[in-house]
Amino acid sequence: MITARGLTKKFTVKRERVDAVTGLDLDVQRGELVAFLGPNGAGKSTSLRMLTTLLPPTSGTACVAGYDVRREPNEVRRRIGYIGQGNSAGHYQRVRDELLSQGAFYGMGRAQTRRRADELLESLDLAPLAKRGVLSLSGGQKRRLDIALGLLHSPELLFLDEPSTGLDPQSRENLWQHILDLRRTHGTTIFVTTHYLDEADRFAERVMVMDHGRLIADDTASGLKTTLAGDVITLGFDSAGDAAAARPIAATVTGASVSVNGQQLEITLDHGDRVLPRLLRELDTADTAAATAGLRQPTLDDVFLALTGRSLRDDSGASETAAGKAAQEESALKEEVSA
Numbered sequence: 001m002i003t004a005r006g007l008t009k010k011f012t013v014k015r016e017r018v019d020a021v022t023g024l025d026l027d028v029q030r031g032e033l034v035a036f037l038g039p040n041g042a043g044k045s046t047s048l049r050m051l052t053t054l055l056p057p058t059s060g061t062a063c064v065a066g067y068d069v070r071r072e073p074n075e076v077r078r079r080i081g082y083i084g085q086g087n088s089a090g091h092y093q094r095v096r097d098e099l100l101s102q103g104a105f106y107g108m109g110r111a112q113t114r115r116r117a118d119e120l121l122e123s124l125d126l127a128p129l130a131k132r133g134v135l136s137l138s139g140g141q142k143r144r145l146d147i148a149l150g151l152l153h154s155p156e157l158l159f160l161d162e163p164s165t166g167l168d169p170q171s172r173e174n175l176w177q178h179i180l181d182l183r184r185t186h187g188t189t190i191f192v193t194t195h196y197l198d199e200a201d202r203f204a205e206r207v208m209v210m211d212h213g214r215l216i217a218d219d220t221a222s223g224l225k226t227t228l229a230g231d232v233i234t235l236g237f238d239s240a241g242d243a244a245a246a247r248p249i250a251a252t253v254t255g256a257s258v259s260v261n262g263q264q265l266e267i268t269l270d271h272g273d274r275v276l277p278r279l280l281r282e283l284d285t286a287d288t289a290a291a292t293a294g295l296r297q298p299t300l301d302d303v304f305l306a307l308t309g310r311s312l313r314d315d316s317g318a319s320e321t322a323a324g325k326a327a328q329e330e331s332a333l334k335e336e337v338s339a
Ligand SMILES: Nc1ncnc2c1ncn2[C@@H]1O[C@H](COP(=O)(O)OP(=O)(O)OP(=O)(O)O)[C@@H](O)[C@H]1O
Pocket: 011, 012, 013, 018, 019, 020, 021, 038, 039, 040, 041, 042, 043, 044, 045, 046, 047, 320, 328, 329, 331, 332
């Protein structure tokens, strides 16, 4: 469904070069649900904009839904849905009318458009707002309308750029149920960027991680966790002195590096469940018994930490200002127009 080779995008901002995406190679099969993760500025949106024909690549090639993004952009656009980060609905339209216009843009019949629009209004909890002007909607409501717009023509390939940012937990859950339903009923291929690691973990069968414009990992969530991050044992002691005394014993028993944080020891290792009972016994024998013990399975954040030495949570979320992002969107649009 998607093939990219050496996809690269460089921007020039005030004579300085920004390497937004460098040498992206990827293959996505029909029906896959792929999550694209990375910190702010990693290059996820830029990659999506190139794959959706909104930005011309500086170099490299990409074939999406069977068509070349540079040579056959209209064929690509006909087959994909794209839900970007910015609100795409016209401010002075009413909610339902906006959906009907979208159907017309895609050449859908009137009856079919009306049916589909009402279905989406219902399932995305927008039905009571159908006659409201877009300008009067809250941020989360606008987001749900964006999603309805992207889904209206039931595309065979759907790109979503942080679809759930700004949604409350219930709407997030509804949105995901909708995405999963779409996939179940139509076999839609889904390519989604998200800062919510739990979403990637729960829903995606494949996780790609980007950092500094490069793809640094591509596997299933469990594959990444098994190969890149271990279990984490946390031991609590009555005092910082006890923790310091227990540290060398813990290091010898586990053969792993042990970090001390006040009264706590943290050990990252494989098969923590097997090691923990022995570790507790040895600490007891050495008169440095732990007061508390915990074992945590690795998360995708641990994977990112293992890959880059940084936590994805440090700079995740909507830390980039809306104004900054809007300026980028505008600049991307100008580039599209000039291209
Ligand atoms: N139109 C543009 N003009 C100049 N620089 C840009 C433009 N679009 C993106 N960039 C830069 O390219 C880099 C990658 O940005 P991109 O928006 O692709 O990151 P991202 O991974 O989507 O981040 P986020 O999680 O914050 O959405 C950043 O350094 C960004 O400032």
